Amino acid sequence: MPYGLITTPTEKLARPFGDRISKESISQQAYAAIRASLMRSRLRPGQKLVARQVAAELGISVTPVRESLLRLVSENALALDERGTVMVPELDFARSIEIRDLRILLEGDGAARAASLVTEADIAALAATHERYLKTEGSKDFAAALEENENFHFGLCRLARSPVLFSIVQNLWIQFGPVLSYLYDGRSKPFHGQTHGHVLVLDALRRRDPEMARKAIGDDILIGGSALLDKLPKTGV
Known part of the structure; x- marks a missing residue:
């Protein structure tokens, strides 16, 4: 009898490898x-x-x-x-501004919600993500740095406990993600000489301050995005 088909009339057919791959x-x-x-x-x-x-x-x-x-x-x-x-589409200046502004609005709302719900363990996990981001950026592993930057933003957004909000933010990142590669093109790194936006977000979470968290992630998006805008075609404005 073929392997996996031994059964009794009252048993369901065994699936030793789980469901079929469709x-x-x-x-x-x-x-x-x-x-x-x-x-x-x-x-x-x-x-x-x-x-x-x-x-x-x-x-x-x-x-x-x-x-x-x-x-x-x-x-x-x-x-x-x-x-x-x-x-992969080339984003023009106007569309990039629109996506950036929507990210500030939505991720800001997510950060504010997170500040009211976050635990010490949540903050520690997010801080560890930022440390990995700094380490990969410092070693010039820019692909990994971009991934850890995404992990930080998405990790913060998940702390809002709002699946609908998170889904919308993901869709914005799908459109904007490719141009983030321009952040590391030989010019100065984002936040060069400034306190990084992630640090300000973490401070706001530790204070459980929703409006401080909203502003911190908004400034993070704004400052990081400013390094991209002058590299985009000024069409659609």
Whole structure:
């Protein structure tokens, strides 16, 4: 009798390896991987995404990758050029300002909520994330620094205990994530000579001060974003 099929009339069919892997689950994993690459600045503005190449890197077939790319196009996270090639969109100045201002509003609200709910363990975990960020930035591992920066912002947002808010913030990061790679292009690092915004956020959380936390994360986004704006095309203004 085939392995895993031994049963009695009253038993359910055994599944020693868990549920079957469906085509839909592979597509979802591909979508999640590409989405994370956008948020973490692994993909740069203007970069072309060829389904076959992406599939080879992920070790899966082309079909779920193609479906994932088109799904992200429909969500305005990716774009199609005149030849139908999928690419990471180039954000113009006006759209970047809009996304930045929405992040200040929404992440600020999340930080204010977090300040009223946060525990000492939560603060310690977020402080450890910031320390990893400083370490990776200091060693010029900028890809890891960008990832830890995302971890800090998302970690703070999760502390608001608002899944809807967190989902909206994630969608903004999908659109804005690729341009964050411009933060490390040989010029001065963000917050050079200033107290880092993350430190001010942590101070606000320790004080359990919602408005201080709102302002701190807003200033963090504003100061970090200012280093990007002069590198973007001034179209749409």
